[in-house]
Amino acid sequence: MTDPAPTAPQPVLPALDSHLGYWLRFVSNQVSHAFSLKLERRGVTVAEWVLLRELFEQEAAVPSALADRLGMTRGAISKLADRLAAKGLATRTTDKDDRRFQSLALTPQGRALVPELAALADANDAEFFGHLSAGERTQVEAVMKAIVRRLGLRAVPVD
Amino acid sequence: MTDPAPTAPQPVLPALDSHLGYWLRFVSNQVSHAFSLKLERRGVTVAEWVLLRELFEQEAAVPSALADRLGMTRGAISKLADRLAAKGLATRTTDKDDRRFQSLALTPQGRALVPELAALADANDAEFFGHLSAGERTQVEAVMKAIVRRLGLRAVPVD
DNA sequence: TGGATATGATTTCCTAGTCAACTATTGTCC
DNA sequence: GGACAATAGTTGACTAGGAAATCATATCCA
Numbered sequence: 602m603t604d605p606a607p608t609a610p611q612p613v614l615p616a617l618d619s620h621l622g623y624w625l626r627f628v629s630n631q632v633s634h635a636f637s638l639k640l641e642r643r644g645v646t647v648a649e650w651v652l653l654r655e656l657f658e659q660e661a662a663v664p665s666a667l668a669d670r671l672g673m674t675r676g677a678i679s680k681l682a683d684r685l686a687a688k689g690l691a692t693r694t695t696d697k698d699d700r701r702f703q704s705l706a707l708t709p710q711g712r713a714l715v716p717e718l719a720a721l722a723d724a725n726d727a728e729f730f731g732h733l734s735a736g737e738r739t740q741v742e743a744v745m746k747a748i749v750r751r752l753g754l755r756a757v758p759v760d
Numbered sequence: 761m762t763d764p765a766p767t768a769p770q771p772v773l774p775a776l777d778s779h780l781g782y783w784l785r786f787v788s789n790q791v792s793h794a795f796s797l798k799l800e801r802r803g804v805t806v807a808e809w810v811l812l813r814e815l816f817e818q819e820a821a822v823p824s825a826l827a828d829r830l831g832m833t834r835g836a837i838s839k840l841a842d843r844l845a846a847k848g849l850a851t852r853t854t855d856k857d858d859r860r861f862q863s864l865a866l867t868p869q870g871r872a873l874v875p876e877l878a879a880l881a882d883a884n885d886a887e888f889f890g891h892l893s894a895g896e897r898t899q900v901e902a903v904m905k906a907i908v909r910r911l912g913l914r915a916v917p918v919d
Numbered sequence: 920t921g922g923a924t925a926t927g928a929t930t931t932c933c934t935a936g937t938c939a940a941c942t943a944t945t946g947t948c949c
Numbered sequence: 950g951g952a953c954a955a956t957a958g959t960t961g962a963c964t965a966g967g968a969a970a971t972c973a974t975a976t977c978c979a
Binding site (some may be wrong): 627 | 790
């Protein structure tokens with residue numbers, strides 16, 4: 602660990618880009634950012650899109666279950682629901698039987714919007730990954746799924 | 761586009777997890793989150809780590825150049841520098857010749873800390889990707905690098 | 920019945936960014 | 950030489966989220 606060269610005072614670090622995580626984050630950030638720009642033109646954020654999509658498939662959903670599923674806090678869901686409601690895309694209704702519970706549901710506008718946003722998501726994915734060969738695609742996807750499985754990860758990635 | 765089945769009112773969306781970007785973000789988020797937990801124990805955030813690392817290699821750096829390189833605004837760098845200074849990890853000095861310019865540099869504590877954090881980064885990467893075969897690693901890395909190159913992306917991924 | 924407890928949602932405070940306005944300094948060019 | 954443009958950094962208003970306290974409702978059980 603001696604350092605005889607007077608012109609090289611600091612030890613060398615392992616290169617940042619030697620980490621696979623670095624490249625993943627790099628690409629992933631760019632993909633997300635590009636997508637957020639597309640969504641922005643429709644007045645929607647990525648988090649909002651994720652929630653809208655959940656509601657589209659569930660018809661009506663309980664906020665705390667959504668929080669679990671999306672890996673967000675209940676507080677965050679609460680505010681997100683506020684925003685969606687303000688935009689006229691979703692509504693809250695409190696459960697008749699147990700008034701602690703709410704259910705969130707899409708408005709007709711919200712329901713109409715989701716497929717359009719889904720098309721943007723498809724386009725975005727194609728933009729970044731469409732040129733990959735089928736082999737590359739499945740290989741990368743298999744590796745990612747294996748990691749998820751191995752570590753027992755859950756939760757839809759939001760941000 | 762008619763929908764004859766009364767029990768299936770909504771059209772089906774392309775599955776979210778059919779997107780490669782979905783899996784990338786999923787894994788990438790988990791990697792980042794795990795890393796942020798490790799850093800937290802040393803009282804450092806991910807953004808701070810990235811900046812510290814840059815300073816470690818550059819000896820002294822101009823804030824606005826860093827902002828460019830890290831894909832952050834000058835305002836963010838300014839506040840980040842505040843925090844690093846408050847923690848005694850970096851210092852600001854204004855350029856003698858052009859007093860608009862500053863240069864940021866690590867303090868001895870900052871310099872001492874970086875290799876420790878780098879070890880955490882190594883450990884984190886190994887935790888998620890260490891079990892991959894050399895072939896898988898290089899394959900995934902090659903695909904990511906190709907995407908970066910193809911789209912002419914720059915900027916170190918921070919968040 | 921009614922008080923402790925549990926649970927869902929909201930609210931408040933905090934952090935860490937962006938954006939845009941602002942300050943300070945330097946350079947330009949008449 | 951002096952007004953004005955350009956550039957670096959800072960600041961303030963705003964946004965989105967997390968953590969923890971709080972509010973509302975329901976359940977349990979003595």
